[in-house]
Amino acid sequence: NAGVMQNPRHLVRRRGQEARLRCSPVKGHSHVYWYRQLPEEGLKFMVYLQKENIIDESGMPKERFSAEFPKEGPSILRIQQVVRGDSAAYFCASSAGAPSGYTFGSGTRLTVV
C-alpha cells in the first residue's frame, strides 16, 4: 500500500511559466490537503479538497493558484505565471478523515529562476 506520491520531486520554472504539482493520495483516502513550506518557515495550510470538491481554500492565494482533485487521477496544484516568491517546498497530505491518519508525501521543491 503505497503512501502519498508527489511528483515531480524537484521542479524548476522560469518566471512567468506555469507549475503543475501532482499528488496521488494513499489508496482509499478521499481527503487531500496541500501545504507550503517557505525557507525557515513552518508548514502553511493552502487548500483542503475532497473528491471533486474544494472544502477550504482559505490558505491559498486568490490569484494564480488553483487546485483540483478530480474523480479520477491525482490532485493537482497549479501555479500560473510563477514568481520567485513561489519558490518553496509544497507538501501534499491525505487522510481518510481523521487528523491522526494524515499522511504526507515527500514534497515537490519548486524553484523559480
Add this chain to the structure above:
Amino acid sequence: DQQVKQNSPSLSVQEGRISILNCDYTNSMFDYFLWYKKYPAEGPTFLISISSIKDKNEDGRFTVFLNKSAKHLSLHIVPSQPGDSAVYFCAACDGGSQGNLIFGKGTKLSVKP
C-alpha cells in the same frame, strides 16, 4: 497571526538525556494536537497525538503533555537518541471544523552522541 507557536527554533541535547519541545496555541477551539517529525528532503511523519480530553499520552520514548488552561503542550523524548535529530512540528486542529491542521514553525532538535 500565528495560532500555533513554537518559540524555540532549535534545541541541542546530549544523547541519553531528555528532550523537551514546547508548543503554545491561541485558538481555544483546538481540540486535537499532533506532533510530526521531519527529516531533510522528506515529508513530515506523524509521531504522536493527544485529544483535549486527555492531559498526557505516551508512546514508547515519546510523551505528549497538554495543559489546556495554559494552552500549552510539550513533547518529551527520553532517552534521546542521535536518530531523533530532526525538525519537530506541533500541529493543532478544531475537530468540529474542516479538519485541516495548523502547524507551528518547527523546532530543530540535535541530539549529540
